Amino acid sequence: MTQALRSQFPILTPSLAYLDSAATAQMPLAVLDAVRAFETSSRANVKRGVHRLAEAATDAYAAARSDVAAYLGVPPSEIVFTSGCTAALNLVAHSFGALMKPGDAVLLSALEHHSNLVPWQMLAARSGIELRFLDVDAEGRIDLSALETKLDARVKLVSLAHVSNVTGSVLDVASVVATAAKVGARVLLDGAQRAPHGPLDLKTLGVDFYAFGGHKVFAPHGVGVLWARRELLDAMPPFLGGGEMIAQVELAHSTWAAAPAKFEAGTPPIGAAIGLGAACRWLGTLPWAEIAATEARLCQRLLDGLAATPGVRVLGPQSLQARAPVVSFALEGTHPHDICQIMDSAGVALRGGHHCAQPLHKRFDLAGTTRASLALYSDDSDIDAFFAGLSKVRKILL
Amino acid sequence: MSDALYHDAILALAKDRRHAGRLDAPTHSHTSDNPLCGDRVTIDIERASDGTVRRIGHFVRGCVLCQAAAAALAASVEGRGPAAFAAAESALARVLAGQNDPENGVWAAFLPVARHTSRLDCVRLPLVAAKPVFEA
Ligand SMILES: Cc1ncc(COP(=O)(O)O)c(C=O)c1O
Numbered sequence: 001m002t003q004a005l006r007s008q009f010p011i012l013t014p015s016l017a018y019l020d021s022a023a024t025a026q027m028p029l030a031v032l033d034a035v036r037a038f039e040t041s042s043r044a045n046v047k048r049g050v051h052r053l054a055e056a057a058t059d060a061y062a063a064a065r066s067d068v069a070a071y072l073g074v075p076p077s078e079i080v081f082t083s084g085c086t087a088a089l090n091l092v093a094h095s096f097g098a099l100m101k102p103g104d105a106v107l108l109s110a111l112e113h114h115s116n117l118v119p120w121q122m123l124a125a126r127s128g129i130e131l132r133f134l135d136v137d138a139e140g141r142i143d144l145s146a147l148e149t150k151l152d153a154r155v156k157l158v159s160l161a162h163v164s165n166v167t168g169s170v171l172d173v174a175s176v177v178a179t180a181a182k183v184g185a186r187v188l189l190d191g192a193q194r195a196p197h198g199p200l201d202l203k204t205l206g207v208d209f210y211a212f213g214g215h216k217v218f219a220p221h222g223v224g225v226l227w228a229r230r231e232l233l234d235a236m237p238p239f240l241g242g243g244e245m246i247a248q249v250e251l252a253h254s255t256w257a258a259a260p261a262k263f264e265a266g267t268p269p270i271g272a273a274i275g276l277g278a279a280c281r282w283l284g285t286l287p288w289a290e291i292a293a294t295e296a297r298l299c300q301r302l303l304d305g306l307a308a309t310p311g312v313r314v315l316g317p318q319s320l321q322a323r324a325p326v327v328s329f330a331l332e333g334t335h336p337h338d339i340c341q342i343m344d345s346a347g348v349a350l351r352g353g354h355h356c357a358q359p360l361h362k363r364f365d366l367a368g369t370t371r372a373s374l375a376l377y378s379d380d381s382d383i384d385a386f387f388a389g390l391s392k393v394r395k396i397l398l
Numbered sequence: 399m400s401d402a403l404y405h406d407a408i409l410a411l412a413k414d415r416r417h418a419g420r421l422d423a424p425t426h427s428h429t430s431d432n433p434l435c436g437d438r439v440t441i442d443i444e445r446a447s448d449g450t451v452r453r454i455g456h457f458v459r460g461c462v463l464c465q466a467a468a469a470a471l472a473a474s475v476e477g478r479g480p481a482a483f484a485a486a487e488s489a490l491a492r493v494l495a496g497q498n499d500p501e502n503g504v505w506a507a508f509l510p511v512a513r514h515t516s517r518l519d520c521v522r523l524p525l526v527a528a529k530p531v532f533e534a
Contacts, residue, residue, distance in 0.1 A: 336461075337435060337461040337463075352435070367437065367438070367459050
């Protein structure tokens with residue numbers, strides 16, 4: 001099964017063990033072909049012309065929105081295309097933030113990616129919003145035991161990573177949603193690291209906002225998705241101003257188009273969105289139970305092999321329980337960049353550093369870690385190459 | 399090939415702990431961070447009134463390349479006057495541009511780094527941290 005999947009990714013040659021999918025996943029032919037087809041047969045701006053290419057581009061862009069919506073189980077009118085996950089999170093911080101009053105609070109956690117931290121710090125500085133934080137437990141999970149005590153009527157939003165990009169821990173969404181509901185707080189999930197690992201049924205999750213980027217779900221860079229409940233999109237003021245998000249423009253003031261157009265000022269990333277639509281269509285056809293089993297088995301191999309390596313400390317759950325295949329570790333006496341560099345010479349692509357989660361690394365008294373992350377095309381040869389590379393690292397550096 | 403980066407001279411420099419650690423009573427001190435990776439270097443010097451660097455200490459939280467560059471810096475400036483730092487800066491700039499030059503001295507070990515754009519700042523960080531110290 002994996003071989004059939006892998007063969008759809010032209011970049012995955014036998015000499016490459018690509019274990020950096022959490023940074024950017026590779027694109028299958030279905031996506032590459034869709035982007036190429038658009039750029040070579042329908043390229044034009046959207047909603048701005050009546051010539052045939054403009055019509056074709058507008059239709060293709062709308063179809064991409066429908067494909068993304070269908071994959072997520074929501075109406076297309078609730079899908080906002082952004083330039084990425086970061087832009088989607090900033091949109092909520094700005095536009096939902098505009099509905100908050102000084103003294104209101106946002107609840108975050110200590111393991112958030114900087115993209116789900118800095119926009120809220122900026123909001124706090126701008127408008128006197130209080131930031132509260134859930135701690136992280138020794139396994140690298142968000143500690144939900146304090147959830148109840150940190151939530152009161154002042155908290156208007158809980159914004160958390162669905163899956164940590166460092167520890168791989170999966171959030172107990174049902175608990176968060178149930179507890180937040182008691183005080184009327186909305187829930188935003190940063191789904192950047194969850195979206196690549198199988199279908200999401202957003203309505204069943206019960207959250208209010210969901211954000212992720214295209215390039216981590218096998219689609220192009222430069223596009224992302226914000227899903228939000230219709231009533232929230234209607235209530236929120238726009239983020240960026242410009243063309244295509246207006247109803248009427250006078251010299252001194254304007255009125256807004258209905259969502260999602262209200263949040264899509266300017267020419268959108270059309271080709272990238274069409275690639276994302278194709279990715280969602282393709283993802284919808286895959287045997288996910290099998291893929292999940294393979295990802296879990298390979299993740300277990302990583303965890304077992306690392307546990308057996310002297311001086312290694314894994315920053316994240318040791319078991320596969322509520323865990324995505326993202327494994328970060330420190331090797332005593334070595335630096336992540338040196339590990340990654342030597343791994344590269346062994347044909348293994350890893351990521352080293354703080355992974356845009358400095359507070360989390362500080363919590364574990366580490367400057368950085370080395371991360372191996374899997375995707376649906378990962379196979380045993382990748383794990384073999386990883387451990388061969390790790391032996392080489394230990395020989396050179398220790 | 400990355401292997402070329404981790405050759406013996408670099409590894410030996412990184413293991414050279416002679417100037418590792420903070421000084422007890424520095425006359426000048428400065429810390430710099432690489433925000434990309436979170437690495438951090440502190441440079442302490444004890445400077446005589448004639449400008450001679452009597453002692454230098456480096457405290458590095460960083461990779462092998464950063465450790466090695468800190469050791470190379472210490473070796474280049476200890477016991478010398480202010481011109482030695484400027485000479486080290488020029489030598490490193492040449493080396494990271496891939497220029498082989500007899501004047502490169504200890505910095506010649508870093509020539510293979512020139513081909514690794516993402517690692518240039520690892521080598522530069524100790525000099526970035528040291529610059530305010532030497533210009534004070
Ligand atoms: C958990 C998480 N949130 C947010 C982001 C930001 O995504 P992007 O940089 O694609 O906007 C990332 C990816 O780097 C991530 O892993």
